[in-house]
Amino acid sequence: xxxxxxxxxxxxxxxxxxxxxxxxxxxxxxxxxxxxxxxxxxxxxxxxxxxxxxxxxxxxxxxxxxxxxxxxxxxxxxxxxxxxxxxxxxxxxxxxxxxxxxxxxxxxxxxxxxxxxxxxxxxxxxxxxxxxxxxxxxxxxxxxxxxxxxxxxxxxxxxxxxxxxxxxxxxxxxxxxxxxxxxxxxxxxxxxxxxxxxxxxxxxxxxxxxxxxxxxxxxxxxxxxxxxxxxxxxxxxxxxxxxxxxxxxxxxxxxxxxxxxxxxxxxxxxxxxxxxxxxxxxxxxxxxxxxxxxxxxxxxxxxxxxxxxxxxxxxxxxxxxxxxxxxxxxxxxxxxxx
Ligand code: FES
Numbered sequence: 001x002x003x004x005x006x007x008x009x010x011x012x013x014x015x016x017x018x019x020x021x022x023x024x025x026x027x028x029x030x031x032x033x034x035x036x037x038x039x040x041x042x043x044x045x046x047x048x049x050x051x052x053x054x055x056x057x058x059x060x061x062x063x064x065x066x067x068x069x070x071x072x073x074x075x076x077x078x079x080x081x082x083x084x085x086x087x088x089x090x091x092x093x094x095x096x097x098x099x100x101x102x103x104x105x106x107x108x109x110x111x112x113x114x115x116x117x118x119x120x121x122x123x124x125x126x127x128x129x130x131x132x133x134x135x136x137x138x139x140x141x142x143x144x145x146x147x148x149x150x151x152x153x154x155x156x157x158x159x160x161x162x163x164x165x166x167x168x169x170x171x172x173x174x175x176x177x178x179x180x181x182x183x184x185x186x187x188x189x190x191x192x193x194x195x196x197x198x199x200x201x202x203x204x205x206x207x208x209x210x211x212x213x214x215x216x217x218x219x220x221x222x223x224x225x226x227x228x229x230x231x232x233x234x235x236x237x238x239x240x241x242x243x244x245x246x247x248x249x250x251x252x253x254x255x256x257x258x259x260x261x262x263x264x265x266x267x268x269x270x271x272x273x274x275x276x277x278x279x280x281x282x283x284x285x286x287x288x289x290x291x292x293x294x295x296x297x298x299x300x301x302x303x304x305x306x307x308x309x310x311x312x313x314x315x316x317x318x319x320x321x322x323x324x325x326x327x328x329x330x331x332x333x334x335x336x337x338x
Contacts, residue, residue: 045076055081305331316329
């Protein structure tokens with residue numbers, strides 16, 4: 001049994017099956033609603049029910065307090081519908097967002113590589129192409145692991161029937177331990193996607209500054225490969241932070257891109273280079289490399305950040321001190337798959 005849900009103020013109508021949440025149905029029909037955690041704890045997906053019957057589901061009492069429930073608010077990631085419904089959502093979709101529908105896929109592992117001592121490159125072949133925007137992520141299901149885990153796509157959208165993921169081993173983390181220790185070529189996995197609002201604002205001018213740390217290189221890699229393959233002429237700079245030379249992965253790829261494209265600059269930064277006496281590159285944190293290169297003047301540009309929270313915080317501070325507005329800084333959040 002399905003019911004229709006009308007989403008105001010955009011006037012979109014979606015069909016929601018009995019066992020589907022409003023959010024699942026919207027994403028699968030290419031309608032973007034704001035969300036983050038996806039399981040009723042953060043409150044990002046709160047919407048107002050204007051008309052019809054809705055079951056609030058497993059919404060946390062902290063994310064949806066009693067007075068909000070009384071006012072008819074629900075969390076779209078938990079709520080199921082019991083009649084045709086009209087909701088009002090706070091939707092602010094960027095014009096550069098392409099909004100492809102989320103679908104389920106089966107994928108076969110083709111290759112697992114050692115990118116660094118702590119990061120594996122996982123390559124999958126999809127049962128059919130997935131249309132996505134560079135910078136987005138998938139939800140991957142793993143045997144024996146409770147719930148799916150989010151991983152950013154590192155391949156560009158032109159490689160639509162492949163998936164490349166960079167997976168850092170999180171000590172004690174069930175999903176990343178499984179990928180590092182048990183997964184092997186030939187294994188089949190289920191995944192869904194694409195998800196996420198981290199993408200290049202193609203219509204906006206200015207240099208593109210990418211600041212990446214750890215396995216956070218995946219989204220910037222997809223975005224940069226996509227931009228360069230499409231002949232984007234803006235100045236693109238990748239600052240890649242790592243602890244030491246062994247942790248600095250895919251360096252050859254970016255050095256080759258920098259040689260082949262006048263508008264692409266690659267600046268790796270090592271924050272613990274003492275044991276690498278041959279290292280001639282930048283020594284220090286990646287945000288310090290960006291400050292030095294831009295002489296702390298970032299105004300008029302766009303910055304895309306992906307990496308561990310302390311790196312993101314330090315980069316935001318440096319960029320804003322260098323006169324970059326908050327609205328020109330984009331970052332990937334909630335990608336802490338363990
Ligand atoms: Fe976090 Fe719904 S997305 S509560």
